[in-house]
Amino acid sequence: MSSRRVSGRFLLALCVVSSLPALLASKNFVKPVAQPAKNYPAHDIHNDEKVGIAADPYDSAEKAKIFSVNFQEAGFLPIFFIVTNDGDQPISIAKMQITLITANHSKLTPASPDAIYRRLSNPQAQTRPSPIPIPQKKVKGAVGQKEMDEIESSQFEARAVEPHGTQSGFLFFDVDGISSPLAGANLDITGVADAKGNELMFFEIAMPEPPATH
Numbered sequence: 001m002s003s004r005r006v007s008g009r010f011l012l013a014l015c016v017v018s019s020l021p022a023l024l025a026s027k028n029f030v031k032p033v034a035q036p037a038k039n040y041p042a043h044d045i046h047n048d049e050k051v052g053i054a055a056d057p058y059d060s061a062e063k064a065k066i067f068s069v070n071f072q073e074a075g076f077l078p079i080f081f082i083v084t085n086d087g088d089q090p091i092s093i094a095k096m097q098i099t100l101i102t103a104n105h106s107k108l109t110p111a112s113p114d115a116i117y118r119r120l121s122n123p124q125a126q127t128r129p130s131p132i133p134i135p136q137k138k139v140k141g142a143v144g145q146k147e148m149d150e151i152e153s154s155q156f157e158a159r160a161v162e163p164h165g166t167q168s169g170f171l172f173f174d175v176d177g178i179s180s181p182l183a184g185a186n187l188d189i190t191g192v193a194d195a196k197g198n199e200l201m202f203f204e205i206a207m208p209e210p211p212a213t214h
Contacts, residue, residue, distance in 0.1 A: 034168035075176025103184030
């Protein structure tokens with residue numbers, strides 16, 4: 001009985017160890033906990049309007065570890081986007097427009113989930129908006145469920161920010177073929193409105209220089 005007990009425990013331990021890679025692989029994406037916008041190096045704070053916006057690029061291998069999808073390899077730049085409302089009334093960001101303006105004056109808007117799916121399923125796919133509207137087939141079936149869940153749950157989707165609150169999420173910019181997209185770049189934000197619908201002054205965030213490589 002003693003030897004059977006030992007064998008049973010050994011087999012149980014073996015099963016647990018062998019299942020660890022699968023458990024780790026199935027780990028769900030966890031969005032970073034957002035701090036107030038003023039706590040990030042790249043921010044624009046409107047003290048009079050009591051609204052602040054920050055942008056935190058996830059352009060290093062260390063920071064990108066939170067994702068299972070290799071966005072850099074696919075040609076996307078993830079930016080953690082934070083909006084803080086220190087006022088006593090809610091603000092609307094339903095009509096907010098966000099543009100990443102590179103040093104060479106390229107104007108990039110956040111990629112949609114479908115554009116990201118398309119690129120992941122076909123690395124050569126063009127995901128930037130075309131001047132001529134062309135019907136695009138949805139390609140969700142070509143991307144795994146885990147990747148789909150990660151892309152959708154990480155997105156910045158807030159439509160408003162409550163008083164004394166912060167909303168956050170990721171924006172993904174298609175920087176395929178652009179060398180050092182953050183060097184000398186600005187993030188411009190318009191369309192933020194107060195509780196009465198009055199649009200606030202535009203926000204402009206100077207993006208931090210990319211980390212040095214040796």
